[in-house]
Amino acid sequence: MTTPHIDTESDEQTLLRILSPRARGCPYPLYEKARRAEPVWVEGRPVVVFGSYEACRSVLRDPRASNERRHALLYAAGGGAPGEADVAGGPEGAVAPVAEIPSFLFMDPPRHTELRRLVSHAFSPRAVLRLEPMIKELIDDLLDEAAAQGTLEAIDDFASPLPVTVICRVLGIDTGERNWYRTRSALLGESVDPYPAFAGTQTPGLAERVRAERELTAFFTRLVADRRAAPREDLVSALVRAQDEGGLDEAEVVTTCRLLLNAGHETTVNLVGNGLLALTRAPDQLDLIRRDPGAADAAVEEILGLDPPLQLVHRHARTDMDVLGTHVPRGTTMVLLLAAANRDEAAVADAGRLDAGRATPRDHLSFGLGPHFCLGAPLGRLEARLAFTRFAQRVVAPRLTAGPLRYRRNVVLRGLDALPLDTDGIRDRSVPWETPRP
Template identity: 65%
Template sequence: MRDEAGQDAVVVLPHILDPRSRPDPYPLYEEVRAAEPVWVPGRPVVVFASHEACEAVLRDPRASNDRHHALLHRPPGTAGGAAPVPAELPSFLFMDPPRHSALRRLAAPGFTPRAVRRLAPMIRELTDDLLDEAAARGHLDGVADLASPLPVTVICRVLGIDTGEREWYRTRSSLLGQAVDPYLAFLGVPAPGLAERRRAEAELTEFFGRLAAERRVEPRDDMVSRLLAAEIDGEPLTDEEIVTTCRLLLNAGHETTVSLIANGLLTLLDHPGTLAALRDDPVATAPAVVEELLRLQPPLQLVHRHAREDMEVRGTPVPRGTTMVLLLAGANRDSAAFGCPHRFDAERADASRHLSFGLGTHYCLGAPLGRLEAELAFTRFAQRVVGPELADGPPHYRPHVVLRGPASLPLRTRAILDRATPWAPPRRERSDQPGTAAR
């Protein structure tokens, strides 16, 4: 089942977890893809990194997100029918249909393209507020001042929770985000910081439990109140389902967008022509830029799926209970799917074939919101921030493996223009000259 190349690739897997690989993990994904499939010795785990294999698994209904189907999550020595190790973040994200579909349908109306478009004025105003605050301080950090506060504030407003505590939510969500890092799959141990994650999870659970109790007494026009009023097959949601759904929407509703905007800003600093295009014609430019950044620097580097029954992936038998680790970031740079895959190309015609939001049943619920936030953030950054460049050399990265992104982006700028700068400037001849782009 494993040839020499596969054995060599097994050695690569722990390096994916190494913080020193965080700035550029893509060569490691290349090695895995060249040797695919890569089986982890001694554990029921197989790793895929090609676009074809990852797409096939994401679309296959036999590939489950429910950890009850994973031998990997069972205590050593237990029988096949024994209860699995309790999963962190037990929400509909880790369920399969029909319960997954029913819970997802209740949350979905707040994240449809039409519902998201209604948020655009608020997101524009918030983006300008954040840039105004940075201008008043006299310095701009692309993560702390824009990529982080923008999506967490937006999702707080969608959920109807206090935005004044956004840093409290942010730090706890960041801890929980490390739960999906593949330490158990690759090394057989939980991701570091288990005690801190459980404490953060308990604090968020307690918070949403109190909030749900308040909304029962005094409902509002927000997501928590709608979940409290909802029913599935004539039955109300359980308290646990309400709390875990709210917690999932908070965490998933901003963590990936933080990384998308942070990685995108870092990439755009090296492409002044694209910044100029965003400034001059954002309506035509921003959607394609976001799709290419999603492909090139995906905020979600990998996902897990579990074989609920025996299945086959590109001719590879995958026994029931096997965990499949899909390196989405490797699939997005597969030369069999994309020409010059390591190059940023804002005019790439097929960028939307990326797998960054998944496919099938678990396609990202918040994809329309993440796209809009990124489009508006990049557009306003290009329009108001003059001559941006990194202030302190290459950035340090967050400890997250899956939610990869820089921890901070201190920038030097020549100016941050006033918010009176129009969002939709008159069309004029586009220039790709670096001197023109830098203004």
């Protein structure tokens, strides 16, 4: 007689397992378990976790849900980790604390709205469309380089250099140092991992992040001074002009540049990388895109919902709130499991399957909602659409190589560290981008 399996793991143990590196390859069963247990209250800390589509959607649209940590008892009362800029020390020895520099990502309206408006023109749909020829040429150049070397490591050779180069050109910075930028940005990305909320501890690697922040701050401080002395037609120069006109102060210019570099490529690297993995595992979907490049738009939305580059976000209750019948006291940190919400069968049928041809387009929350809806969504979608289209057209019979997949240690900005592929070759760039229709 077979003894039935009884799951005795607590909801809090599930949250801790989400932090484990062992979960990085496939965290979705854990997210599903947390979603079914919603709301999950973390004992001893002012934290509640939501994972359903409706609950996450409700919080994202609620003006009482703040992005500013000053509204969070978790940080103000020492119940978790303090702001990283206030901390010195770490496993690698003492590190001098750096000054707290505001970022509009962690601001609420009206200041958030004012700062966002200063950069939004560079990421409008019209401005992004003007970048399409440059992005197409860059994609073909990257695939030409892979063809010449005879191997394709889909992250280092393709998914990573594509968005890093694009955002560098938008900002007007040297694209030759893209590995330097990406390494430091990836470290800063770990600062949003939910260790304080789930475990009550600081996210590992604090000393590395403080150094990365200090180095990027110094880099952009020098760049801002250079653009003030010799302006160009780039986004950094536009921010300097805004400062001179009274729209920004020096710290906000530097931090906005740093934020745009980080946010402008980290999520897109993961979107493209996760998408290439999914499409390689589903050759029928690659064939669909090859036959009909228009299907790449749907493929992007499928990947955003199925394997999102941003797994979860935090919001803090500025006042007492009600979330679908759950009372959330003022100061509570709400962790929204977007990766769980996107697979909620109540909102998306057959949510765990990649289907670029589904009759009803997939709905998801991967770019957020409300005033903090992702500023770079048009650019990220364009880069991913073009990357998937050209990959399908030029890379012949891509297959995963033997061995386990390697993921970066980031929890929130979850993505592959490497994706080596076997192929039957890479076609010449003369292959037309648009398939002639009969």
